[in-house]
Amino acid sequence: MTDIPTRSIDKELVAKRFSYSRSTYDREASVQRQVAEKMMRLLTDALLSAGIPRPQLPTHFRHIVELGCGTGSYSRILLNTLQPETLLLNDLCRDMEECVGELCTTRVSFLPGDAEALDFPAETDLITSCSTLQWFNDPGAFLTRCHQVLMADGLLAFSTFGTTNMHEIRQLTGHGLEYLSIEELQALLSPGFDVLHAEEEVVTLSFPTPQAVLKHLKQTGVTGTEKRMWTRSRLQSFCEAYTTRFSDAAGNVSLTYHPIYIVARKKTE
Template sequence: LTRRLMETLHPEKLVLNDICQEMSTCFTDLLGSGRATFLAGDAESLPFPKGQDLIVSCSALQWFVSPELFFERCNTLLKQKGYFAFTTFGRDNLKEVASVTGSSLHYRSLEELEEALRIHYEIVKTHEERICLTFGTPLEVLYHLKHTGVAAVRQQAWTKRDLQDFCDKYARLFSDGHSVTLTYHPIYIIAKKRQ
């Protein structure tokens, strides 16, 4: 996303953020050019510079304690006529895994996000979709989640029995006899700071 923004919008300056300092190594060329700076830390509390024309967040808000407070905070960081654009995930995201494990992030609906934004922003564009992937086995679902970096399954170590129980239940609930499903529910929103 960062590279696409650079190619499309050609910003004079860019402030990059990730909770992990190590992510800065992905942008050594940009950081070395002086066009970008990198701030490591929690976006919910990190002191970002004010006067931004655009704030963009990709697949992070679902991890936040209070996206609503973040929306308010971004509003104070934006210039007049500034834009806030983000992607997150809705309630059906990884619903199969949530059904099997009983564990999930607190995903908000598109309507809840719009309601929270309307206090400070004009909604320019929203879109949501449900993308259903298929895999041969529940174990392939777990490998997929591991390789995408999604921590959708409980954090404590699993025993062989835990793994077998997960696979059995997943197959029983979400198999058509040939494959199993996994649903992603991305939400895309562009909002403009209210005058």
Template sequence: MNKQLIAHRFSKATDTYTREAVVQQKIAGKMIQLLHRHLPNRHPKRVIEFGCGTGIYSRLILQTLQPEQLLLNDICSEMKHCCSDLLGHGVSFVEGDAEVLPFPKETELITSCSTLQWFDTPDVFFRRCNESLSASGYFAFTTFGQENMREIKELTSNGLSYRSLNELKTSLSPLYDIVHAEEEIVPMHFDTPMQVLYHLKQTGVTGTGGHTWTKQSLNEFCQQYVSRFTHNEAVTLTYHPIYIIAKKK
């Protein structure tokens, strides 16, 4: 995983991400509802959000959970400016790669939306989070499953290697009790394949790679996309969110 490229792509999309990331906003809204339902303490004092991005989920955490201390983290330094209105009064920001960044101990909730799929070694990260949590702490995140953006991967052979829900549960189970786990398929619809590519660029999620377009390859991509992924006169882009809430054993 090229973390520098990922950070660069997301940095370029800071002005457009919140507008274009419609699915990610819905995911964040659902996740905060699940936390409100499943956390025994609905107002944890110390919370960490890794991969906070432009603060979509961060704002919901503050409004709903109302923690005394909220540590926001992102690999992109630009995200601090996106969340500047939240900082102060117990809310702080630290730049860095969450996979290696030391987290404060005795944290009651470590959480994130739509970030874990970018990690190189999630199993190692699961252990590190477990060590930072309090005795009754929770680890809660959303990521994406194997059907995510399958249209792009089928046509370009580029994309992330997503884990299944069962694989994630198996990785977590030695350290956590799974409180809630679910997945869903969320299709988006666009008028043209070019709108799909524009959407991906504006959300920064093209950070995996090295695909270079020529006029011919772009035309072929669009033709194949229309031929294979048209539904009710629109082309589809599949999102496959996974939601997991786990309690430290």
């Protein structure tokens, strides 16, 4: 197994930032919304390639766990497309329950807490997540736990972000998450999973000013580990450097997202 060092992410701060942004997230998180839609397409394609007839897709998974459900954009896609008997929604931020509350019925429940520390139901058919794994301190240990609770031939389908994600912010502030490459993720999965599909892409957003980039990040909650205050002088220096290094001919500035998508099946003994 690849030797991936553990990290130390302030989960309480992450939860606070996402709680703050929950009213603006759906409007601002266009990339994350596209990622959720694509994740479902890739999962569906993997099932079809495995010989599952399309009419059987809505009943193929009986028990699903979604990690990092957030405001529920992916949750709604899961529920409408796969129609499981049970869907357990988890999020680090307890306040997200109000965002998915209308989904909660006798078959849909919400479990708040750190997914790296919670126990999930055994014999789950599908564990899935969008744009969450990058917040984990020990992704390898988490993937091992997923293997333990999945049924034989159960699927793990997730998206996360790769090493060039938001490189503009990291270059200018020296701060950011430690992202894993697609090769590192596949190596972590290899002991217990067969990777059915893995791909990555780069999505570049354009903003009129660096201040607009910071507003976007704040309104999506992805500044979750930044602790330094934005003083007037720091903001001015940041904006000047951002404009110099990452502006185009029209005067707009870029922000890079680097989504990674993986669909894996639990290996049988």
